[in-house]
Amino acid sequence: MSPAARPDDPAAATSDPDQPSAPRPGRSGMSLGRVLGFPLRLRPSTLIFAALVTLAYGSVLARGPHAGATGYVVAFSFVVLLFVSVLLHELGHALTAKRCGIGVRGITLELLGGYTEMTRAAPTPGVDLLVSVAGPAVSLGLGVGASLTALALPDGGLVNELVLQLAVSNLIVAAFNSLPGLPLDGGRILAAVVWAVTGDRGRGVIIAGWTGRIVALATAVGALLLAQLGPTSPFGLAFALLVAMTLWHGAGRAIRAAQAQRQVGSLDLLSLARPLAPVPGAMSLADARQLLADSPDPSAVLAVVDDGDRVVAVVDDAAAAAVPAERLAFVTVAMVARDLAAIPALDAEDDAEQVLAAVRDNPAAQHLVTSGEDVLGVLRVADIARALESIRK
Structure with missing residues (x-):
């Protein structure tokens, strides 16, 4: 056989x-x-x-x-x-x-x-x-x-x-x-x-x-x-x-x-994408987190914008989590962010099967959700895993 x-x-x-x-x-x-x-x-x-x-x-x-x-x-x-x-x-x-x-x-x-x-x-x-x-x-x-x-x-x-x-x-x-x-x-x-x-x-x-x-x-x-x-x-x-x-x-x-x-x-995986919370790269991580906590959507992802308000980088979850509490006021958002070019991207038009295939082939912790040149949000693998586990149960 x-x-x-x-x-x-x-x-x-x-x-x-x-x-x-x-x-x-x-x-x-x-x-x-x-x-x-x-x-x-x-x-x-x-x-x-x-x-x-x-x-x-x-x-x-x-x-x-x-x-x-x-x-x-x-x-x-x-x-x-x-x-x-x-x-x-x-x-x-x-x-x-x-x-x-x-x-x-x-x-x-x-x-x-x-x-x-x-x-x-x-x-x-x-x-x-x-x-x-x-x-x-x-x-x-x-x-x-x-x-x-x-x-x-x-x-x-x-x-x-x-x-x-x-x-x-x-x-x-x-x-x-x-x-x-x-x-x-x-x-x-x-x-x-x-x-x-x-x-x-x-x-x-x-x-x-x-x-x-x-x-x-x-x-x-x-x-x-x-x-x-x-x-x-x-x-x-x-x-x-x-x-x-x-x-x-x-x-x-x-x-x-x-x-x-x-x-x-039947699951719209892209609906799990978290919106971006734009902040200047020079802002301290402590201030950015406080700003995010006070915003209407605390689950958003911190994103660095340039002088023209264009998103140029996204805060890396692991790098930000590794900063000691006593250092948050001295570490800027830009110091723990990754350039967009270094983050794998998913097209907003992709269906669930295409998204899962892309994540499987490039198992990064987070993926950009894009439409043309626009960054619409960030899809975290952990969020996908929770959704799939919910379906399994």
Whole structure:
């Protein structure tokens, strides 16, 4: 299984029904350098899984034509080729996303396959569909190519055994990943189709999430039935149930993320922006705070204006809070202010999703809210966090 991860979370501009920005999944794991320019990481659990597959599959081969250590060598080679196949699958997603103008943070290989982490959600259903189809298409191509190669090789050889297993595994990955349920690629395809038909991205994600739960239940029931009806190894049964649990968890996360996205979308984040309280830069911080306390809106943010009453800087909350009480009368507002050019800005026309994406990509404590060259106010990340927490509760 190799679902492609995307940011679908409200604060991630969010995907990843598959993920305010929580720790990004692609940031964990051991770095393996770069492949075609994309950072590649490996989860430690992947090594454990590789060892278990090698031992389980090797023991089966050792009882057949590849006796002794040869069976384990073939099994290990198969595992290596399988992870190369998963990497190629994810590169299909990554290269397609890059071609469509979507940034890629990296590719991570993990216990049950891998995922590609992208910087933002697809801008249109067509792009989402194209990126989602790319992975299974690569796996299908590998499976067909390996099948044709196996037919051309003499039967019974080690190479033929490896190529045949590679063909079967890639065809299974392509077919299983195309099932219409999140977090599988087929779920992304279904979500994109529903989005295109209804114009509602969230509805597509929720529908694909629920079908993902159906796929998870079907996987678990199928594995248990096979265990009852025929010889199924304990490892094979455990693996199938682990896949089912992973699908259920991913589908549920997608549903919750889409529901939260809808709630956040109804929140006018820019209404949380605090107005500016203009003061001359030479005014002491003590006098400015007193002036602010006596004003109609004490929650306003102190802003430095020049002789033409144009805002040129905004008081930095952390710098102002660090000034000792006995020094407030001697520290000017300009001394604890930041120039406008040094503060990230948000456009007043941005919607909630765009604001959250901008804050995620540039997690500063405060952002300017602008309209053209005019500064309308300051949006504090702490205010956004409180609003999101209120929605969550």
